[in-house]
Amino acid sequence: MALIFLDLDNTLLYQGRPAKGVKETISQLKENNHIVVIATGRNPNLIYGIDQELGIDNMVMANGGIVIFNNKIIRENYIDNSIVKRMMEQADKEKFDLVIEYLDEYISYRKDTTASDDFSRNYNLDIARLDHTFYPNRYVFAMVMFEDEVVDKMRPLFPELQFNKSSQYGYDVNPAGNLKADGVKAVIDYLNYPLDEVYAAGDNFNDILMLKSVKHGIAMGNAVNELKEIAEFVTTDVNDFGIYNAMKHYNLI
Numbered sequence: 001m002a003l004i005f006l007d008l009d010n011t012l013l014y015q016g017r018p019a020k021g022v023k024e025t026i027s028q029l030k031e032n033n034h035i036v037v038i039a040t041g042r043n044p045n046l047i048y049g050i051d052q053e054l055g056i057d058n059m060v061m062a063n064g065g066i067v068i069f070n071n072k073i074i075r076e077n078y079i080d081n082s083i084v085k086r087m088m089e090q091a092d093k094e095k096f097d098l099v100i101e102y103l104d105e106y107i108s109y110r111k112d113t114t115a116s117d118d119f120s121r122n123y124n125l126d127i128a129r130l131d132h133t134f135y136p137n138r139y140v141f142a143m144v145m146f147e148d149e150v151v152d153k154m155r156p157l158f159p160e161l162q163f164n165k166s167s168q169y170g171y172d173v174n175p176a177g178n179l180k181a182d183g184v185k186a187v188i189d190y191l192n193y194p195l196d197e198v199y200a201a202g203d204n205f206n207d208i209l210m211l212k213s214v215k216h217g218i219a220m221g222n223a224v225n226e227l228k229e230i231a232e233f234v235t236t237d238v239n240d241f242g243i244y245n246a247m248k249h250y251n252l253i
Contacts, residue, residue, distance in 0.1 A: 001032075001033050001034055001035070001197065002034045002035070002197050002198070002199055002250075002252055003034070003035045003037070003187070003188070003191070003193050003197060003198045003199070004029065004034055004035065004036050004037065004198075004199045004200070004201075004247075004252070005037045005038075005039040005060065005180075005184055005187075005198075005199065005200040005201070005210065005214070006036065006037070006038060006039060006200075006201050006202075006243065007038075007039055007040060007201060007202035007203060007204075007207055007210075008038055008039075008040040008042060008050065009040070009041075009042075009123050009124075009203075009204075010203040010204065010220065010222055010238050011201055011202055011203050011207075011220055011238060011242070011243065012038070012050075012054065012238075012243060013050070013124075013238075014238045014239040015124060016123070016124025018050075018053065018054060019238045019239045019241075019242065019243070020239050020240065020241050020244075021241040021243065021244035022054070022243055022244070023053075023054065023055075024244070025243050025244045025247055025253060026054050026055055026056065027055065028247075028253040029247060029252060029253060030055065032252065032253060034252055035058065035191075036056050036058065037056070037058040037059065037060060037069075037184075037187060038050075038051060038054075038056050038058070038059040038060065038061075039059075039060040039180050039183060039184065039200065039202070039207075039210060040059070040060070040061055040063075041062065041063045041142070041166055041172050041180075041206050042061060042062070042123075042125075043061055043062040043065070043066075043101045043102075043103070043106070043141040043142060044061055044062075044066065044103065045102075045103070045104055045105060045106060046101075046106060046125055046126075047059075047061070057070065057071065058070065058187070060180060060183030060184060060186075060187065061141075061183075062101065062141035062142050062174070063142065063164070063172055063174045063179040063180050063183070063206055064077065064174070064177070064178070064179050064180050064181070064182040064183030064184075064186070065077050065078065065141040065142060065174060065175070065183075066141065067183045067186045067187060069187055069190060069191075074186055074187070074190050075182075075183060075186040077174075077175050077177070077182070078139045078140055078141060078175070079140045079141070079142070079143070079161070079173075079174070079175055080160070081135075081136050081137070081138075081140065083158065083160055083161065084100065084134070084140050084143070085134050085136070086158070087143060087154070087158065087173075088109055088110075088134055090154060090157065091109060091110045092110065094150065094153070095110075095112060096110065096112070096145065096146070096147060096150045097110055097111055097112055097113055097115045097116055097145070097146050097147075098110045098143060098144070098145060099116050099119070099128050099143060099144035099145075100140060100143055101140065101141045101142040101143065101144065102135070102138050102139060102140055102141070103138065103139040103140075103141065104138075106125065106126065106128045106129075107128055107129060107130075107131045108128040108129065108130045108131070109131065109132060109133075110132065111128075111130050113146075115146035115147070115169070115170065116128050116144065116146070116170075118169055119144060119146065119167075119169040119170045122167060122169050123167075141174075142172055142173060142174050143173040144170050144171065144172065144173065145163070145170060145171045145173055146169070146170045146171070151163050151171050159176065160175065160176055161173055161174065161175065161176055162174050162175065162176045162177060162179060164179055164205060164206050165205040165206075166204055166205060166206045167204055167205070172206055178209045178213070179206060179209055179210070180202075180206060180207065180209060180210035181209040181210050181212065181213035184198075184200065184210055184213055184214065185213065195214070195215050196215050197215070198214040198215050198216065199214060199215070199216040199217075199218065199250065199252075200213075200214045200216070200217055200218065201217075201218035201219070201220065201235070201243060201246055202218075202219070202220070202223065202227060203219065203220040203222055203223040203224070203227065203238065204223065204224055204227065205224060205226065205227070207219075207223075207227055208226060208227055208230060211227065211230055211231055212230060215232075216232050216233070216250065217230065217231045217232050217233075218231055218232065218233050218234075218235055218246045219231035219233070219234045219235070220234075220235060220236075220237065220238050220242045221234060221235055221236045221237040221238075221240065221242055222237045222238050222242075233246065233249055233250075235249065
């Protein structure tokens with residue numbers, strides 16, 4: 001019996017919808033008593049019921065910021081509000097776009113370009129509304145930033161944070177750590193699961209640490225080269241039965 005962590009966008013989803021063969025593959029995996037976990041950079045309010053559509057109850061979300069297993073929260077890791085406020089102040093000072101991912105909302109704190117809209121469209125998310133407000137008592141899972149030079153400038157100012165390029169469109173900003181890999185570890189430790197039976201599949205930069213943390217790392221055919229280089233197996237593209245072919249390769253279905 002395997003424990004399988006699967007990224008959402010461009011791994012399970014193609015243009016925001018379940019890719020070819022995904023629903024059937026998930027169903028077969030569950031019939032074979034394997035444990036399937038979504039592992040995504042999305043926060044809870046950006047899941048849009050995809051978990052229910054796919055029939056997956058277990059989730060590593062917000063790049064490991066919150067982990068739910070059997071309807072129980074087993075890990076929470078928020079960004080301290082004082083750090084969020086400092087980043088907002090820097091955004092105003094340096095005039096860069098900044099998105100805040102609260103527990104219950106997805107907001108553009110500053111939107112001087114189309115970067116945040118492009119980011120949302122790429123992942124088929126609702127466009128983040130503009131709200132230039134600091135909410136000191138709301139939980140923040142993550143922030144999103146967009147420009148390489150801005151991120152390079154902010155890194156030394158915020159050692160408490162991890163800046164991870166999630167795609168060509170932007171960077172996920174989370175509490176310092178190993179991101180999805182920390183969420184994966186939380187599930188493995190919670191179940192005391194044998195590492196030889198743990199699999200993970202993804203397509204982008206924020207999946208690198210996750211794939212490195214498991215025995216069997218799978219890169220999608222559409223994955224960035226950096227992920228393919230460290231993967232144990234490279235499957236076909238997301239909408240060319242990528243997950244189905246990966247699970248067949250390992251005889252899990």
